[in-house]
Amino acid sequence: MNREYLDAFLAESTENVEKLEDGCLELERQGPEANLVAELFRAAHTLKGMSATMGFSRLAELTHRVEDVFGLWRDHPESFQPEQVDILFQAIDRMRVHLEAISTSGSEPDLKDDDVMASLQTAFQAREPLHPSQKNGLEEDRARYATEAERQGKVAYRLHIQLTSDCMMPAVRLAMVYQTLKDAADIAAAEPTEDAVWAGDVQTTEAYVVVYLERDEIERIQEKVLDITDVARCDAERWVASRGSASQQDSRGKFASQETRSQSMSTTPAESAARPGSNDSRPDRSIRVSVRRMDALLNTMSEMVIAKTRLDTIAAASNDPALREAVERLDRLTKDLQDEVMQLRMAPVESVFHRYPRMMRDLERKLNREFDFVMTGLETEMDRIVLEEMGEVIVHLLRNAVDHGLEPPEVREQQGKSRRGTIRLSAYASGGHIYIEVADDGAGIDRARVLQSAITKGVITPEAGASMSDEAVYELLFQSGFSTAKEVSDISGRGVGLDAVRDKVESLGGKIRIDTELGRGTTFVIELPLTLAILPALLVSVRGQTFAIPTANVDEVVRLREADVRYVQNESVYPSGDRIVPIIDVAEWLGLGVRRWVFPQTAVVCRNGEQKFVMVVDRVLDELEIVNKPLGRYLEGVRGFSGATILGDGKVSLILDVRSIGQSA
Amino acid sequence: MVESYVIMRVGDQRYGAHVSQVQSVERLGEITPVPRTLSFIKGVIHLRGAVVPVIDLAERVGLTHRAQDADEMRVVIAEVEDRVVGMIVDGVEDVVQIPPETIEPPPAVVGGLQAVYLKGVARVGGGLLVLLNLNRVFSAAESEQLQQIEQFITS
Numbered sequence: 107m108n109r110e111y112l113d114a115f116l117a118e119s120t121e122n123v124e125k126l127e128d129g130c131l132e133l134e135r136q137g138p139e140a141n142l143v144a145e146l147f148r149a150a151h152t153l154k155g156m157s158a159t160m161g162f163s164r165l166a167e168l169t170h171r172v173e174d175v176f177g178l179w180r181d182h183p184e185s186f187q188p189e190q191v192d193i194l195f196q197a198i199d200r201m202r203v204h205l206e207a208i209s210t211s212g213s214e215p216d217l218k219d220d221d222v223m224a225s226l227q228t229a230f231q232a233r234e235p236l237h238p239s240q241k242n243g244l245e246e247d248r249a250r251y252a253t254e255a256e257r258q259g260k261v262a263y264r265l266h267i268q269l270t271s272d273c274m275m276p277a278v279r280l281a282m283v284y285q286t287l288k289d290a291a292d293i294a295a296a297e298p299t300e301d302a303v304w305a306g307d308v309q310t311t312e313a314y315v316v317v318y319l320e321r322d323e324i325e326r327i328q329e330k331v332l333d334i335t336d337v338a339r340c341d342a343e344r345w346v347a348s349r350g351s352a353s354q355q356d357s358r359g360k361f362a363s364q365e366t367r368s369q370s371m372s373t374t375p376a377e378s379a380a381r382p383g384s385n386d387s388r389p390d391r392s393i394r395v396s397v398r399r400m401d402a403l404l405n406t407m408s409e410m411v412i413a414k415t416r417l418d419t420i421a422a423a424s425n426d427p428a429l430r431e432a433v434e435r436l437d438r439l440t441k442d443l444q445d446e447v448m449q450l451r452m453a454p455v456e457s458v459f460h461r462y463p464r465m466m467r468d469l470e471r472k473l474n475r476e477f478d479f480v481m482t483g484l485e486t487e488m489d490r491i492v493l494e495e496m497g498e499v500i501v502h503l504l505r506n507a508v509d510h511g512l513e514p515p516e517v518r519e520q521q522g523k524s525r526r527g528t529i530r531l532s533a534y535a536s537g538g539h540i541y542i543e544v545a546d547d548g549a550g551i552d553r554a555r556v557l558q559s560a561i562t563k564g565v566i567t568p569e570a571g572a573s574m575s576d577e578a579v580y581e582l583l584f585q586s587g588f589s590t591a592k593e594v595s596d597i598s599g600r601g602v603g604l605d606a607v608r609d610k611v612e613s614l615g616g617k618i619r620i621d622t623e624l625g626r627g628t629t630f631v632i633e634l635p636l637t638l639a640i641l642p643a644l645l646v647s648v649r650g651q652t653f654a655i656p657t658a659n660v661d662e663v664v665r666l667r668e669a670d671v672r673y674v675q676n677e678s679v680y681p682s683g684d685r686i687v688p689i690i691d692v693a694e695w696l697g698l699g700v701r702r703w704v705f706p707q708t709a710v711v712c713r714n715g716e717q718k719f720v721m722v723v724d725r726v727l728d729e730l731e732i733v734n735k736p737l738g739r740y741l742e743g744v745r746g747f748s749g750a751t752i753l754g755d756g757k758v759s760l761i762l763d764v765r766s767i768g769q770s771a
Numbered sequence: 772m773v774e775s776y777v778i779m780r781v782g783d784q785r786y787g788a789h790v791s792q793v794q795s796v797e798r799l800g801e802i803t804p805v806p807r808t809l810s811f812i813k814g815v816i817h818l819r820g821a822v823v824p825v826i827d828l829a830e831r832v833g834l835t836h837r838a839q840d841a842d843e844m845r846v847v848i849a850e851v852e853d854r855v856v857g858m859i860v861d862g863v864e865d866v867v868q869i870p871p872e873t874i875e876p877p878p879a880v881v882g883g884l885q886a887v888y889l890k891g892v893a894r895v896g897g898g899l900l901v902l903l904n905l906n907r908v909f910s911a912a913e914s915e916q917l918q919q920i921e922q923f924i925t926s
Binding site: 406409697698735736737738740741745747750752756757758 | 801803804805806807808812814815816817819820821822823824853854855856909
């Protein structure tokens with residue numbers, strides 16, 4: 107199968123599955139609100155249609171069943187029961203399994219969905235007998251249809267269609283009738299149902315159809331229906347939304363309908379205000395672009411910036427005011443263009459966060475906690491790649507918050523706290539950084555307990571512990587030997603894998619810290635660079651070659667005097683603050699030359715997580731923003747460089763990988 | 772059905788690279804050396820906004836350059852299995868059409884190259900053209916590189 111089509115299908119289907127999932131969460135909260143159910147119905151319908159088109163019949167079948175459920179709720183919201191949503195979640199999970207399999211193998215998995223299908227069947231078929239409009243000409247929902255039609259600025263008619271009693275093929279005739287109606291109006295409800303008629307699954311010669319249409323069309327439609335072979339009668343009854351009185355026949359409806367119209371005029375604005383953008387405002391239209399193309403665009407862009415820099419130099423040396431002016435203008439345009447292009451790499455955090463509510467709902471049940479999960483700042487934008495990498499980290503922190511942060515409801519009550527806790531995930535931008543916070547109002551972290559286990563583990567001495575700042579104590583939780591031990595995580599109420607969390611955050615050039623108050627809760631604050639593609643860096647010179655060091659890894663630059671250097675087992679070290687850190691001579695490490703023993707030396711104090719070390723360079727040239735370019739697969743085995751950048755003069759400069767250099771220290 | 776090859780000159784040997792693998796031919800510009808890597812990897816260059824590693828094809832195949840006019844030297848940018856690599860050559864001559872049936876299997880060693888790096892040899896204009904198997908040339912380089920890195924670490 108054409109991979110391009112398949113990718114488009116997968117992307118769109120995944121989006122629809124996400125819509126279904128988000129919508130189902132919403133359903134659980136607010137019940138079968140009409141717009142919501144309609145939206146869910148559409149999502150299921152689209153997914154079904156696409157799957158069928160692509161030939162994924164099992165997925166189509168599964169989605170069809172789900173669509174039916176939304177159809178049922180749309181027509182009979184009173185039949186909704188919150189427990190039923192669980193079954194829908196099962197079905198949604200199964201859709202994901204299908205899509206994943208399709209994504210890897212390109213074809214539909216050999217998967218039996220009988221279990222899910224059966225659950226859907228039992229949960230919803232049990233309600234069929236209660237189906238309120240069986241054989242009563244859809245009378246039950248008269249008021250609702252009328253109101254809904256009015257809301258759409260249309261009129262509701264109930265058509266009663268009778269075929270001749272000797273009709274040979276009632277199913278086919280009814281299908282033709284329905285098709286005619288569908289072409290001319292909106293079918294709101296029908297008996298027999300549309301699906302049954304399309305399936306040819308009817309024997310009756312009688313049908314009721316509720317349609318919404320523009321005011322003057324009813325006669326034309328009746329004529330059209332009557333034109334169909336074997337249609338004996340087509341009676342129309344106009345349904346008007348008027349409180350109390352049951353029906354208004356068409357013949358005497360005029361007066362009453364004006365009255366109802368004025369009523370609806372007064373309700374409409376309030377209604378539309380309550381659902382902003384639900385009707386006419388279309389979502390921002392978008393196109394899909396591959397990351398590869400984006401990178402190509404970014405490349406061309408940086409190429410252009412370099413060309414422009416050269417032009418700047420030429421213009422500056424020239425006396426031609428027209429040239430200078432043109433270059434200045436080009437300067438501004440390039441800047442704008444660059445901002446735009448960078449913006450394209452950004453994605454709202456929502457694109458990753460949207461999957462958390464479902465996860466949190468499941469965790470809440472599994473771990474017997476009670477809490478509200480609140481997400482804020484969903485529109486905050488950050489670099490797509492950073493964001494995707496952060497996805498798992500956030501999952502980890504959220505799990506921790508539910509499992510270790512939040513107390514069970516009974517405990518909370520005993521402590522005089524509200525039974526229901528709150529877990530908050532927020533994102534915001536500030537001062538050139540993106541912040542992501544995971545906060546709970548749970549037990550908080552007990553400094554004494556953390557210290558106690560650190561001392562027991564031999565991580566620190568009791569004396570050292572006593573003088574440690576709170577911050578330094580919480581810092582212990584991120585240490586690998588510390589946090590992976592299970593009993594520690596239980597005692598401290600925190601921990602498993604926090605070292606992995608920090609590693610990930612730092613590999614993205616970010617930082618993480620803990621704010622906590624005993625009994626009040628804990629907040630993990632992650633600070634990330636706006637983008638990975640552009641990062642601030644220090645340019646240093648080593649034996650005539652220029653290298654970049656990301657400033658995220660740099661603590662400070664110091665002048666190293668001979669007296670500052672100590673020796674431990676023949677290795678030179680530097681006392682930095684309260685620590686002794688190793689010295690790495692960059693020239694020597696890179697094999698560019700032997701170490702020079704001329705002082706003072708320029709030393710860059712670097713940090714890689716917990717580890718600190720000093721890199722001796724020849725000179726610091728500059729500090730500036732650089733565009734990070736990958737070295738490519740051919741050089742991926744080379745250690746010591748995390749990428750390269752192109753400087754203003756068009757020359758390539760390698761970015762030193764502080765992590766790998768530090769590991770060899 | 773004929774296939775097209777770009778003829779690259781290295782010393783007095785001529786090598787062919789399949790056009791489908793050749794992205795472009797560039798003039799030799801400034802190369803930024805990459806320390807701690809194999810000697811035939813000359814470094815990285817700036818190519819239209821991207822950073823591309825370049826290797827010295829002569830050194831790779833065990834030949835030495837004659838004193839060359841830098842003006843004639845070229846970098847042939849090739850892409851093989853997601854790897855984009857530039858090959859420094861003494862010159863690029865032409866694109867030739869070679870019917871596949873005229874390609875002979877490579878002898879064990881040709882022009883300093885082991886057979887695994889070769890696709891075959893073909894007679895072009897009276898001379899012998901060695902057709903490179905770039906997949907092997909590039910990937911073998913990679914494994915050698917890894918070996919060397921291991922030495923680095925253990926030494």
